[in-house]
Amino acid sequence: MTDLLAKIRESVAELDLDQTLEHVREALERGVDVVDLIEKGLAEGMRIVGEKYESGEYFIADLIVSAEIFNKALSILKPKLEEMRKQVKPLGTVVIGTVYGDIHDIGKNLVATMLRISGFEVVDLGVDVPPEKFVESVKKHNADIVGISTLLTSTMTHIRDVVEALKKAGLRDRVKVIVGGAPLTEEIAKELGADAYGENAVKAVEICKKLLGKA
Numbered sequence: 001m002t003d004l005l006a007k008i009r010e011s012v013a014e015l016d017l018d019q020t021l022e023h024v025r026e027a028l029e030r031g032v033d034v035v036d037l038i039e040k041g042l043a044e045g046m047r048i049v050g051e052k053y054e055s056g057e058y059f060i061a062d063l064i065v066s067a068e069i070f071n072k073a074l075s076i077l078k079p080k081l082e083e084m085r086k087q088v089k090p091l092g093t094v095v096i097g098t099v100y101g102d103i104h105d106i107g108k109n110l111v112a113t114m115l116r117i118s119g120f121e122v123v124d125l126g127v128d129v130p131p132e133k134f135v136e137s138v139k140k141h142n143a144d145i146v147g148i149s150t151l152l153t154s155t156m157t158h159i160r161d162v163v164e165a166l167k168k169a170g171l172r173d174r175v176k177v178i179v180g181g182a183p184l185t186e187e188i189a190k191e192l193g194a195d196a197y198g199e200n201a202v203k204a205v206e207i208c209k210k211l212l213g214k215a
């Protein structure tokens with residue numbers, strides 16, 4: 001099983017679509033835990049892609065290919081994820097989005113997926129989301145939690161704008177704010193006015209449950 005996860009990681013890192021899909025299908029057939037498959041296989045592979053980009057081995061075009069591979073692999077898992085979602089009891093509503101100025105969505109989508117299969121109703125606002133859209137959605141869906149993603153250092157501080165907008169709308173006491181994304185830490189999250197920081201999708205679920213007293 002660990003072997004298969006390593007193969008998935010490597011094929012994503014090597015930008016090999018066919019191999020990735022083949023290994024993911026095999027992992028599903030062999031009953032590999034889907035959460036492991038995503039976190040330790042696909043997401044870990046993306047992290048290696050990021051390192052290769054940083055070291056100059058890969059270029060932007062390669063990042064785009066990696067995102068396509070990730071999304072195609074995830075689509076194979078959809079039926080299994082849907083099945084898992086049906087077996088859990090409702091926990092609360094999360095409005096999630098990538099903050100304005102940032103178009104990265106793979107990590108955010110992963111968090112949304114994990115929250116859904118754990119029992120949360122998730123309203124996904126997409127990418128480049130302005131503060132007022134978060135506010136509007138919290139009101140409309142009577143959300144319990146706001147999840148904000150940011151992958152860029154330059155957009156990290158936009159989280160504060162969302163928190164301020166929630167305050168201004170009188171909603172801050174009613175909703176918990178959880179944030180995540182590569183440039184963040186627990187400390188930065190607190191400084192920006194969030195209640196919590198989740199370093200990955202598995203942690204995000206744990207923390208959201210805790211925030212609502214359902215852990």
Ligand code: B12
Nearest residue numbers: 046050103104105106107147149152153180181198200201
């Ligand atoms: C793929 C990718 C892209 C793709 C995105 C495709 C897509 N649909 O998302 C494309 C090619 C479009 C892209 C564009 C750019 N990118 Co880019 N990209 C990446 C890359 C390689 C991988 C990101 C990823 O998907 N990781 C896999 C996922 C699973 O991990 P994750 O996103 O970290 O998410 C996990 C956690 O962070 C957490 N999490 C994430 N969100 C949330 C939310 C909540 C609420 C919680 C609790 C947790 C949580 O849980 C997730 C699951 O475990 C990273 C490198 C890296 N190391 O991250 C660079 C990276 C983020 N990109 C970078 C840059 C600079 C850019 C560009 C500015 C490049 C350019 N010159 O144009 C543009 C940005 C455009 C914009 N305005 O947004 C830099 C950012 C540097 C910085 N610190 O600011 C990075 C770090 C690369 C680098 N080292 O230089 N990129």
